[in-house]
Amino acid sequence: MNSLLRRSIFPIYNNSLKITCRSFAEVPVKEKIDKIVKNNKVVVFMKGVPEAPRCGFSNAVVQIMRMHAVPYDSHDVLSDESIRQGIKDYSNWPTIPQVFINGEFVGGCDIMLQMHQSGELIEELKKVGIKSALLTAEESKKKEESK
Amino acid sequence: MSIILRPGIFNIHRSMSSMAGVVESTIRSKLLSTLDAKHLDVINESYMHNVPKGAETHFKVVVVSDKFDGLPLIKRHRLVNDILKEELQTGVHALSIVAKTPQQWESSDKVIESSPNCKGGFGK
Numbered sequence: 001m002n003s004l005l006r007r008s009i010f011p012i013y014n015n016s017l018k019i020t021c022r023s024f025a026e027v028p029v030k031e032k033i034d035k036i037v038k039n040n041k042v043v044v045f046m047k048g049v050p051e052a053p054r055c056g057f058s059n060a061v062v063q064i065m066r067m068h069a070v071p072y073d074s075h076d077v078l079s080d081e082s083i084r085q086g087i088k089d090y091s092n093w094p095t096i097p098q099v100f101i102n103g104e105f106v107g108g109c110d111i112m113l114q115m116h117q118s119g120e121l122i123e124e125l126k127k128v129g130i131k132s133a134l135l136t137a138e139e140s141k142k143k144e145e146s147k
Numbered sequence: 148m149s150i151i152l153r154p155g156i157f158n159i160h161r162s163m164s165s166m167a168g169v170v171e172s173t174i175r176s177k178l179l180s181t182l183d184a185k186h187l188d189v190i191n192e193s194y195m196h197n198v199p200k201g202a203e204t205h206f207k208v209v210v211v212s213d214k215f216d217g218l219p220l221i222k223r224h225r226l227v228n229d230i231l232k233e234e235l236q237t238g239v240h241a242l243s244i245v246a247k248t249p250q251q252w253e254s255s256d257k258v259i260e261s262s263p264n265c266k267g268g269f270g271k
Contacts, residue, residue: 047268054268057241078268094228094235095242109263110244111220 029086037100041128042072045087046097050074057109058097064116069133070125102128167191170203170234178210181230185249186211188259192243196265207243209259211252220246 037043042065048054050062065072077084077096084096091098091105099106101124107115115121122132167175168191175189188209193202208227215223223246228235235242243262247255 048266054266056263056265057243058268059266060263092225094232105221107221107224111224114220 029082030090033083033086033090036073036075037105038103040071040073041102041130042070042125043100044072044074044097045077045083045100046074047076047078049076054078055096057095060109061097061099061112064112064121067116067134068121068125070130101125168201168203170239171206174206174208174231174234174239177230178208178227182210182212182214182226184210184212186252190259190261192241192262195262196241197267204238205241205262206239207245207259207262209245209247211247211249213249215246215248 044050044058044061044065046053046055046058046061048058050065053059053062062074075083077087087096087098088094091100093105093108095108097109099108099112106112106124112121115124122135125132126135167189171189171191175187178184178187178189186209188207190207190209191203192205192207194200196202196205198204210227214226218226224244227244227246228242231239231242241262245259
């Protein structure tokens with residue numbers, strides 16, 4: 001009886017163990033990132049935190065976001081090795097920082113800088129219902145002039 | 148790493164290494180041949196970072212190519228990243244990209260700003 005019980009329980013135990021192991025290893029990084037990027041309209045993966053970026057490229061992105069007064073979620077890849085590699089795999093992009101708008105990968109520092117300079121960023125933000133502070137400033141300036 | 152597998156190019160790299168590093172030369176030749184670049188700058192910005200002298204970890208490339216015609220920025224960058232995939236996996240840590248079509252390059256001021264200062268996060 002005892003051995004019968006053991007035999008029938010063991011495979012189940014074994015299986016559940018495997019499932020648990022896997023859910024702690026491969027699957028969740030992608031799922032975790034998926035959740036993160038969809039959790040907020042604008043998400044930035046960077047080195048350090050917005051108050052103290054630890055890389056010049058990450059800092060540049062933070063400054064751009066600040067200029068446009070964009071509310072965003074930030075994730076420090078230096079504090080989580082699985083995210084650091086995971087985010088590169090997720091977006092098939094080899095470098096940090098990475099910016100997501102509406103769950104979609106938009107680019108790194110160079111692209112953000114160019115989108116900022118060309119005015120494209122204002123348009124992209126508008127699409128997701130975020131009004132850039134630069135646009136607000138421009139509008140009030142125009143209003144002043146037409147008075 | 149890759150040069151060991153390709154002894155044919157090895158000598159070229161060796162002879163150029165007094166002016167440019169091995170990785171820099173590889174980046175240059177790959178971009179030139181694959182993208183048929185009309186203008187190409189490969190700038191080693193590693194000295195701006197916390198790495199040993201002569202390191203080849205941080206680069207900026209300015210590529211002007213007809214192949215970027217009609218491609219949005221992100222696809223141009225993906226193209227360059229893809230060409231330099233091997234380098235990015237084996238030591239190149241930062242790659243800043245300026246990718247323009249010949250028309251865009253001609254009408255631009257052709258001034259390339261250097262990358263932002265390091266904040267010390269490298270290797271951490």
